[in-house]
Amino acid sequence: MEIKQTNxxxxxxxxxxxxIDAPNNSKIEDFFAKLTxxxxxxxxxxxxxxxxxxxxxxxxxxxxxxxxxxANKQILLCNLQKNIKEVFQYSGFDNLFNINLNKEEALExxx
Amino acid sequence: MRNHIIHxxxxxxxxGIMNEQLAKISKEWSISKDVAFSMNLALExxxxxxIQHGYNGHDEYDITIRFxxxxxxxxxxxxxxxxxxxxxxxxxxDDLAKPLEDRNIGGLGxxxxxxxxxxxxxxRMNSKNVITLLKxxxxxx
Numbered sequence: 001m002e003i004k005q006t007n008x009x010x011x012x013x014x015x016x017x018x019x020i021d022a023p024n025n026s027k028i029e030d031f032f033a034k035l036t037x038x039x040x041x042x043x044x045x046x047x048x049x050x051x052x053x054x055x056x057x058x059x060x061x062x063x064x065x066x067x068x069x070x071a072n073k074q075i076l077l078c079n080l081q082k083n084i085k086e087v088f089q090y091s092g093f094d095n096l097f098n099i100n101l102n103k104e105e106a107l108e109x110x111x
Numbered sequence: 112m113r114n115h116i117i118h119x120x121x122x123x124x125x126x127g128i129m130n131e132q133l134a135k136i137s138k139e140w141s142i143s144k145d146v147a148f149s150m151n152l153a154l155e156x157x158x159x160x161x162i163q164h165g166y167n168g169h170d171e172y173d174i175t176i177r178f179x180x181x182x183x184x185x186x187x188x189x190x191x192x193x194x195x196x197x198x199x200x201x202x203x204x205d206d207l208a209k210p211l212e213d214r215n216i217g218g219l220g221x222x223x224x225x226x227x228x229x230x231x232x233x234x235r236m237n238s239k240n241v242i243t244l245l246k247x248x249x250x251x252x
Contacts, residue, residue: 021151022126022159052148054155055219062214069211083148090226091219092207 003031011110012041017049020057032060036067036075042110043068046103048079053087065096078106113140113180121162121191122170129158129176140180146246149227150185153244156220157189157198165193165240183249184229189242196240197233198224 001018014035020028035043043064061077068075078101080088088099101109115136119125130151137147158174166172172192179186204218224231230245 019130021130022155023123023130052151054152054159055223056159058219062211065211083145086227087152087223090223092209092214095208096211096214 001027003028007041008107009111010041011107012043013046014043015046015049019052020050020060021052021054022056025054025056025060028057029060032064036064036071039068039071039073042074043076044103044106044110045075045077046079047077047081047084048103050081050084053084055091058087058091058093061093062096074110076101076106076110078103112182115178117176117178119158119174119176120170121166121172121174125174126155126158126162129154132176133178136178136180140185142180142185142248146185146248150187150244150246153224153228153231153246154187154189156224157242157244160198160220161189161191161193161240165191165196180248183247185246185248187244189240189244191240192238193240195235197235198242199231199233 001016001020001024004015004017006013012035018024064075077097077099080099085099088094088097093099115132117129117132119129133147133151133154136142154176161174162168175190177188179188198221201221204215204222206214224244228244229247230243232243234241
């Protein structure tokens with residue numbers, strides 16, 4: 001699992017590469033806990049190369065969303081693969097996140 | 112029918128080995144990406160549940176996993192020696208349609224197992240918990 005972090009203007013881009021599976025869950029959880037602490041910018045999470053997610057990974061996204069809302073900031077996901085979208089849909093997470101955005105659309109929505 | 116049996120320890124590195132083995136046999140048995148994804152998700156949720164709740168996080172216990180390629184299905188059987196526990200008795204989450212403020216964090220694992228498999232069963236046999244997951248492989252998947 002690799003996490004790449006860049007900025008476009010005031011927006012933080014987080015690219016997730018690989019699998020959010022049990023061996024990687026604590027790494028992802030720690031990363032997003034730190035990222036959403038004292039949040040001062042909006043975040044776009046690029047999932048183009050995210051191949052797997054489990055329920056613990058979903059938990060990280062819901063916690064991050066709660067923290068970003070509390071800080072009055074946005075967190076958007078983009079480029080979700082078909083299988084990952086299904087996990088979000090079956091969990092009712094498609095009510096919480098727009099799961100159909102590409103990166104350009106996400107950046108446009110946020111800026 | 113083809114079988115592949117692995118024994119893992121009740122710890123994260125064991126789950127990593129299990130995931131690698133599933134990826135390897137999926138390739139060898141020409142399992143589609145969708146079926147491999149679904150079964151990996153279901154298997155992870157079951158096994159992490161066994162480790163965290165069945166074995167209470169103790170990392171030295173054994174879990175046996177048998178992968179079987181049948182004519183129409185991929186079948187995975189998970190056997191552990193933890194106290195009797197039927198994951199099918201875990202209540203379904205009732206807040207999936209609720210807004211963010213009312214959503215619980217967690218409780219989704221077993222729900223996802225049901226959604227991503229075609230059959231999910233539990234039985235207690237010879238002081239072991241035996242969970243069987245089944246996914247059809249021949250209906251366009």
